Amino acid sequence: MENWDQQTIENFRSDLLSWYDREGRAHLPWRENTDPYRVLVSELMLQQTRVDTVITYFNRFMKALPTVFDLAKAPEDQVLKLWEGLGYYSRARNLHKAAKVVAFDLKGAWPESYEDLLTLPGVGPYTAAAVASIAFNQVVPAIDGNFFRVFSRLLKIDADIAKPKTRRVFYDAVAPIVDPKRPGDFNQAIMDLGTSYMKTSDPDTLHSPVVKYNAAYRDGVEDQYPVKSKKKKPVLERYQALVRYNEDGALLYEKRPKTGLLADFWTLPLRPIDSIEEVDGKQLTIKPITHVFSHRKWEIWPVLQEETADPAQNQRYFTEAEQEALALPKVQHKILQGLKES
DNA sequence: GAACCGTGGTT
DNA sequence: TAACCAAGGTT
Numbered sequence A: 001m002e003n004w005d006q007q008t009i010e011n012f013r014s015d016l017l018s019w020y021d022r023e024g025r026a027h028l029p030w031r032e033n034t035d036p037y038r039v040l041v042s043e044l045m046l047q048q049t050r051v052d053t054v055i056t057y058f059n060r061f062m063k064a065l066p067t068v069f070d071l072a073k074a075p076e077d078q079v080l081k082l083w084e085g086l087g088y089y090s091r092a093r094n095l096h097k098a099a100k101v102v103a104f105d106l107k108g109a110w111p112e113s114y115e116d117l118l119t120l121p122g123v124g125p126y127t128a129a130a131v132a133s134i135a136f137n138q139v140v141p142a143i144d145g146n147f148f149r150v151f152s153r154l155l156k157i158d159a160d161i162a163k164p165k166t167r168r169v170f171y172d173a174v175a176p177i178v179d180p181k182r183p184g185d186f187n188q189a190i191m192d193l194g195t196s197y198m199k200t201s202d203p204d205t206l207h208s209p210v211v212k213y214n215a216a217y218r219d220g221v222e223d224q225y226p227v228k229s230k231k232k233k234p235v236l237e238r239y240q241a242l243v244r245y246n247e248d249g250a251l252l253y254e255k256r257p258k259t260g261l262l263a264d265f266w267t268l269p270l271r272p273i274d275s276i277e278e279v280d281g282k283q284l285t286i287k288p289i290t291h292v293f294s295h296r297k298w299e300i301w302p303v304l305q306e307e308t309a310d311p312a313q314n315q316r317y318f319t320e321a322e323q324e325a326l327a328l329p330k331v332q333h334k335i336l337q338g339l340k341e342s
Numbered sequence B: 001g002a003a004c005c006g007t008g009g010t011t
Numbered sequence C: 001t002a003a004c005c006a007a008g009g010t011t
Helices: A006-023 A036-046 A051-064 A068-073 A076-083 A090-105 A125-136 A145-155 A166-174 A183-194 A320-325 A330-340
Strands: A235-243 A251-255 A270-272 A289-292 A296-304 A315-318
Touching: A006 A183, A036 A051, A036 A068, A036 A090, A036 A125, A051 A076, A068 A090, A076 A090, A125 A183, A145 A166, A145 A183, A235 A251, A289 A330, A296 A330, A315 A320
Parallel strands: A235 A296
Antiparallel strands: A235 A270, A251 A315, A289 A296
16 A cells, blocks of 8 residues: 655645646536535435436425425425435435434534534435535545545555445545545545546546556556455346226325335335246236346236225325326336336 | 445446 | 446445
8 A cells, every 4th residue: 555745645635626626527516506405415316326317316306495494394205206216215215304403403503523414314424524525624535436446546555445344444544635725625526536537447547637646557557446345146036016906097006114125115016926937827018027226136027906805004096197296116117117018 | 244225327 | 138336324
């Protein structure tokens, strides 16, 4: 691992920030100002999600709920509808909870320190540091995937970034490097660097504004960084989706459990099947509907049912108009699309 | 600390 | 296509 002296650190800050001032993504909507509410909403949305995807959601969200008080007062249905399709829905519920804490418990007085921000639901080490530095000028490194990638290459840090304890290694190495005058811009500059000249695949390191600080590139081993162990592949699960209409043409849905995957969302009733032979002649599609989550792969066979008994306690019929007003997960939209095409 | 938690784009 | 990746947090 490299160790920079004070002069190198100061030169690095200067080169990084002058590049950021020239070529940083100042146009991103959440960089319009440093309102902590806007910063928090954007950071929650950006967790494990691409910038291009978030832009549309962010603008729509801010237009519907412009202040932390608007969000705190909003019904959860509205928040989830604004989040529909973004995934990781606990983020939306935690953001809603955090807004209630700030608006109601704290009367709009935002926590400004890293430690205090960490207490908000959905706010972990990265997000607390991002909000603290961007909105409140606190000098802390916002260690995300970009940060790991950029500094693993610059400093040749060999620790596996998939391991939780590695965060500490990076924190210790980089905390002294964060610019004390412009910590928020420093962190955002690292992100911009990490998605441009120092992106994951096919980087353009030679033309990077900080190429002269890049130890991995200097030594011809840049492609070995960051060190990251592999994820496990999603496990296949097969289901029948029960397709049942009532006399009004409304479709039967079932509420998912309050915890776990797609917690508390409505989908068609899903019944596990152990083998393909269990799907009988009533199936509605030639091919199954497939959907991949982060750790599971669903294979779904829609099967037409007769309207028989009354809906169970966790079931309800929804008309088409009611379905459109609901926040539904992507996999449910896929099922509906599959039915329409059959 | 490993497993869990969505979705869409890229290789 | 399967694997990998993208501004992580919670349990």
